[in-house]
Amino acid sequence: MxxxxxxxxxxxxxxxxxxxxxxxxxxxxxxxxxxxxxxxxxxxxxxxxxxxxxxxxxxxxxxxxxxxxxxxxxxxxxxxxxxxxxxxxxxxxxxxxxxxxxxxxxxxxxxxxxxxxxxxxxxxERRSVQTSRASSGVRLLGTSSESEALRQWIDKVAQLPSATLLTGEPGTGHGLVARAIHESSPRQQAPFVKITCGAIPRDWFESELFGHEAGAVPGSTSERPGRLELADGGTLFLNEIDAMPMDVQGQLLNVIKAGKVSRLGAFGDRAVDVRLIAGTHINLEEAVNEGRFRDDLFYALNVANFELTALRSRLEDLPDLAEYFVAKFNTRLGRQVTGISPEAMSMLLAHRWPGNVRELENVIERAMLFADGEILDVGHLPGQIQGGNEPDLPITDFDSNMKSIVRRATANIERQLIKGALDESQNNVTHAAKALGISRKSLQTKMKELGLREDS
CATH class of the missing domain: 3.40.50.2300 (Response regulator)
Structure with a gap:
């Protein structure tokens, strides 16, 4: 370790x-x-x-x-x-x-x-990538239709005071999107405070969220404001909200309703004005039905919501993301890598990316640790990338413009993945979407873009 x-x-x-x-x-x-x-x-x-x-x-x-x-x-x-x-x-x-x-x-x-x-x-909660500027100071990378839809949604929802719920797989950028909403909002000059609920031990939850007076918590010799108080006037981002204990969920709901917070050991309340953004990797509606999450808190948080798209469903963005990470780790690791070979890019595009953008960042960092020249090649990639299935239509037209090569390769790989899922599901779009890990709507959009007919 x-x-x-x-x-x-x-x-x-x-x-x-x-x-x-x-x-x-x-x-x-x-x-x-x-x-x-x-x-x-x-x-x-x-x-x-x-x-x-x-x-x-x-x-x-x-x-x-x-x-x-x-x-x-x-x-x-x-x-x-x-x-x-x-x-x-x-x-x-x-x-x-x-x-x-x-x-x-x-x-x-x-x-x-x-x-x-x-x-x-x-x-x-390592931060995801930042590039391709939205209207805020935070920059969201990608030219895909999914990335553009996200930027447009942020511009709209940022102007509202409403609570917001971000869903989607781990590694898709919950924290980055929450900060982009904050920095696009009228609250941008006020604090942006974040908590990863899954990283907080049960006994520390109330003190962390609501604060405490001196002596109210074992080992405390002075008062301490909670995260809600520190975010007053700004935004509090509660990532992995599903990990919040049920009794603390009830206390948070009271804060939402009353606009007041009470520190542990305090006799009075303190008024707070906080915009709440919650993130989760699970289906909160299922958690509500199973009694693991309060329905009233779910309704209070689910005023505006957005499901962040998995990387495998927006492969068009991968080259720009990879380029950003190369530049980032050139600075951090003292390398002088100028690009990624077409063969290596082909393998990156063929990978399923279960860890999403966070996994891509890790792969590029590991590759650059072993880079001995200006180009990242196949031999620099980790085993799980080299060991994956290569695309049936590999990149061979190396004299073409890199962006056009990547665009064609991305379309080829997406077409193969979708056709494979449709064949496996006997052309049932709902089942194919589930197998691909994307929504039915996203799959239908991709099928239309790639000229694949929906026969079910």
Whole structure:
């Protein structure tokens, strides 16, 4: 198992030493930096999974470090730790992208719990790709009809205050779409706060969501605002909402209805104005019918909804996605790869991509680790890609424009997959769509594009 690496940023040598010992005893690998500038230099080399930073430091303070990391290193969670903690400071830190906020003096167990939460959420919810600009600052990659429909839907729903539900397979970009909605909305200058419900231990749920007063939670010596409070005026994204315990679902519904939140141990309520976006990989209606999810909360969240399309159903976008990841890992790994060979692209297009865009990102990263030239070739691809079925109509016209080659290859592969599924299901479109992992409507659209008649 790979040891996760934490960068501790503090101008006090004694605090760097104390934190290093604490984290190393907990099994983490630790590096240190005395200010934000040195931390940024180290972060550019890669390999850091979490940053713990003080706020007040010379040269570059913690808030400046957060601001510098947000656009360039968004995948690395940051915990802010300071003796000058107030709710206002916490909100400012969250606006700049901090995962969490703790105040000195703190309990060792509390900090370790926060580290565990931050790393768990980072593993569960790595950001998907960003390119091909929508109207927001977030950019969504792809020229397919599915990607264009998503961009148009975001532009419409972002202007509404309504709760929103994002469904679809893991790795299709729930977090990215949630942020795009926020940044296209009138709330874009307010905080965007996210929680991955599946990464939160049951005992921490209420404190994480609603906050707590000093002493209300074992090990807590100071008050702590919950995520709802930190998102006041902005957007709270609840990914894997299906993992939320039933009793917490009821409490969240009360917040939606009343617009007020009560911290654990508090005697009064606090008014909050939060736009909720929920994400799930499962069928929530089935969960409601099986008694695993509250029907009233489902109806409250399912005001606007969108099913994110699996990568195998929009292969037209794959070359642009792959190109983006090549550029990303050129920077991160110090490579100078300029492209992907037609043979390797043929194999990528033939793969089923059960892990969607997240799997493609992992495949490109692994390929570039072994790249020894300017072109990614078949030999650089991982075994599960090389071992897959190659398309019946491989790419051979290498002198043509790359985009036209890819377009033809994509259409060929999609046609073969659809014809195979239709033959297997005896031309039953509903059954074929289920076998392909796409909706009936998406399959009908593809069949029309590819000139395949619907005989059922």
């Amino acid at each position: 790979i040891t996760e690496r934490i960068l501790v940023v503090d101008d006090e040598p004694s605090m760097r030493k104390v934190l290093s010992r604490l984290l190393e005893r907990a099994g983490y690998s630790v590096e240190t930096a005395e200010n934000g500038e040195r931390a940024l230099d180290r972060l550019q080399d890669g390999g850091i999974d979490l940053v713990i930073t003080d706020i007040r430091m010379p040269v570059m303070d913690g808030m400046e470090l957060l601001g510098a990391m947000a656009p360039n290193l968004p995948d690395i969670p940051v915990i802010v730790i300071t003796a000058h903690g107030t709710v206002d400071t916490a909100v400012t830190a969250m606006k700049l992208g901090a995962f969490d906020f703790v105040s000195k003096p703190f309990e060792s167990d509390q900090l370790l719990r926060n580290c565990k939460k931050a790393l768990a959420q980072s593993r569960a």
